[in-house]
Amino acid sequence: MQKEQTLCFRGKCFLTCLYGRVEVMGFTIEEGQQSYPLFSPASHCPLTIRALESSDGTRDDKTEAASILQKYLSSASRKKLLKRITSNSSLILLEPMETPLTRFLSSFTELSELFSPPMSELISAVLDTPLNGLGMIPLVSTVEGLKTSKSYREALSTVVSACRGDMDGCAVILVCGTKNVGKSTFIRTLINTLLNHTTSVDYLEGDLGQTEFTPAGCLSLSTVREPLLGPPFTHQRTPEHMIYYAQSSCESDLDRYLESLKSLWRRRSQSRETPVIINTMGWVKGFGFQLLVDMIRFFPVSHVVQLCHSGTTQSYTHLIVQSEFQDVGRQGTAKHQRTNEHREQSLLAYLSQLQSPDPGPVRPLNSLTPYQVPHTAVALGVVHCEVVPSHMFYAANASLVGLCCLGEKITSRGGPVLLSQAPICPCVGFGVLRGIDMARGLYFLLTPVDPSILRKVNCLLLGAISLPSCVLTT
Template sequence: MADSVVQLRRGPSRSTWLRVRKARPQLILSRRPRRRLWTLRWSGRRRLRRRLLQAHAAGADWLEDSGQCSRAAAPRRPKAADPEPEPGPELGPEPEPAASTKGPQNLPSWSVRQLGPGRALMLLPAEQTFTFSGICRLTCLYGQVEVFGFLISQGQPAQDIFSTYTHAYLTINAVHYSVSEKREKEMRKEARILLRSHLNLEDRCWAMKNFSPLCSIVMLERVKNSTVNFLTSYPGLSYIFTQEISTFQINAEYFALKSVGIRKEKKKKSLNLSVSALSALEELVSVSSEEADGCPIVLVCGAQDVGKSTFNRYLINQLLNSISCVDYLECDLGQTEFTPPGCISLLNITEPVLGPPFTHQRTPQKMVYYGKPSCENNYENYIEIIKYVFSSYKRECPLIINTMGWVADEGLLLLIDLIRLLSPTHVIQLSSARSKQMANLTPDYVDDMDGLYTKSKSKVRNRGYELPEFADNLEFADEDKESSVLFTGHKLICVYSEFSPRKSSRNRESHNRIFRELAVLGYLSQLLPPVPKPLSPLHGLTPYQVPFNAVALRITHADVAPTHILYAVNASWVGLCKILDDVRGYTRGPILLAQTPICDCLGFAPLCLEFPLALTWPSPWTPFPRPSHLLLGLLHLWTDCSHTTLPP
């Protein structure tokens, strides 16, 4: 037994060293690495041998003290298969390597350094990318980067970026920026001055050491806001932003990114736009920037899971690079972008969209609560609501229209009605190898087809559609109200999508339901106060109180007996809407509506009955009567805000 212990403590046998020299006879080790080789165990010897072979394959020497690879000073010996050139008078001296092969080319594609708890500094050479998962706040200190189509330059405010596994991972791209023919020395001086107010001396020295011409420097910080804290407080959603996956690349870069809350991902997992999509985006941005052509109206259509929402987000970010705002009309009831599901809304977007829908819930200009995630069996009400919301569009900036993914049978006829009703200037039709083929929605095809509520019209001058049945429902300029509405033809742009969704025909319904729930939770998170304050439960918020005689009730998704309506409404999520007409009811009870009116929705709330006094719901931290940050439900609560009273 003692002999076996001594045997284990002895160094490797001579055969081990011979196998190393036989595999790579070019490896020359000094006396210190050889002594270390004899004292290592089997796993350590195997790891050292692998590193030596990697260093030799890269043409570098292994530095034992620093644990890194460096270029060998002596040239590598030529292989036996390569013929050596014969000297001759026609051969001059060996040319020197080009200047582009020196310095920055030997650096990695990106470099990162931890600045402190929750902060990191990243250097991205020109045309280099960094794909990641997680959430972070990005500030461009020098240069210019692009994230999801939006350009972030030095001097601009920081942007919160959400790269979740539920959608395609986002990528930080270093783009070329104007240097006005500056020399490298001048660029270094300018970068050093800009970094002086953000970094200490040691971090600035590291940045200047790894700086290269046309390099972009960004600061990454950990995000702490009410939305992130509220979503991650649920046990089942703690991994929604970052997933703990075992990795073997644990180094200084790994810990720097982990302190921020992100993790490096493979580039193939990022968003991949096709050539046709990039061409369509370039054309739409060019048309929107030209004031002579007016404000374009872009309608995006296609089958389910073909990438319509992704295309819309990218288009919004691209347009915000050149213009100040973009209008957005949401016609998809199931997968809404900026509001809880079941709503048709019109929004004015002034900030970039750098995440999935549940991270950027916003207050719309006009919103109507439809009450269901699908318009099946109630198409007429769906069309009337769209006309009511579209009437608020002022035609002061480009409009993007998002449509449903139902493009078969009656869904296609409904889409034709929307094209005639909204009169878009451009129709973006997305298709992919996984989606079912549909006819190209050219102006001739739309002109010859009958919709659900519109009939085909003959062509008139300038290829227009005269639809007098819609003239009374649209609010245009005063000089146009007396004449019939003229809908001009559109330009069709077909886009082949290479977007790879995580959904399939089997799990599509479950994924859509989860996304709707996440949108509702993201909407609820706006009830909470901003972050330095601790996270508090929703039932701890101060509620609003409204008397019964100022309330009208309507259940939209089911038929309920009048004697049971209060039981059905109690402890339910409801939509808070404002009725324009003066409705008077009983002094001790609410009004029960027989039909669902089309009126503005102010927000959503969980409802509680305090019979026989009033209805109460938690209030946001914004003043009443603008409860625009409450929760979605299956019921409607129609209330006239002019008659509401608040508790003392």
């Protein structure tokens, strides 16, 4: 690839930079670095690989490139390629990628074409290149992928400059905006850009409906050390600290929402100098506006990035970003692009951790061996609504539950322990309550959480986040 040349594509692959430098979603990948997984599904904006100018204009490009290519190409192919290489060229190795995540998602009929171009892009797809055999479908050069406005680029530059400068303490960047304006994409690009200059970025999740690293309904605090080169379902991970709010919206209990965020923030060492990004709900009017004000007052915010809306500058740097990507402000209507589908993809991605890492057929959840958990060992609670005790088991059976750790010891009188109100407590992961044996007093639980961590769990919380229907019907 020559300087500023781009490759916009659908599909998935591993990318290794053999020579030069390329950029993907704000992250610079250079020769000598590890391979990175790239995910460009139909559910989100297509990824673009862009070649960058060389950081060393004095190098002997022909000799170095020839040495690198010797491992990958025949003599004839090397000679042909070397004629086109200059000091500003970049050589990348693209390899096919198949993981337990992609195998699990593709096993569901409705997601089998997730990494293929949507109908609206078929006219732009290039279907006769060697890349097709890798699981990649290039799009014609007129397709831009992520289109960034001037204000978008200026906001990124301002925040990065602040993080690299001599700030008094760490930069705390709060990102807000209405739904469907590209807030999550901006945050991923910002994190990736910051990772070019720092080893890690702290991320406080405050958007219950469109979470970045966990299934929906979670508030969490994570330390990000690797670039995010795909949508949320491609990088599900266990945060350092997490609270299961158990709903995709906070309108029904604003106090619990704020107290949960404050609890997470207090768990972060105040001496850390790592930049912090705070994501917020896509709710900016009425109580949503007051919620933003309360958050800005509580957190030591240094910058507010507000997408598409103007406001009054306070004691922080206020950066307004005008999103310019296609269909800004509208929820996606094409296949895989609705917000509820994004939530389901993230949950399925989490459940894919139950699959074996070895290649082989996907095992349905009902074929996996569950843990047997005594009723007396854990408390059971319902977060999002009132359920009479006699109906609690009916509500929880065959449902998703948060695996939580109450501060106090569970005391049973020989039967199940049922909570009358939702606690604010740490969550270590999620499980599927596959069945309940009343005669033996057992819960049957499927979860990818490590057994050493699972021993600390003494509370199962049921919320409004339901299992995707495909899990129950396949």
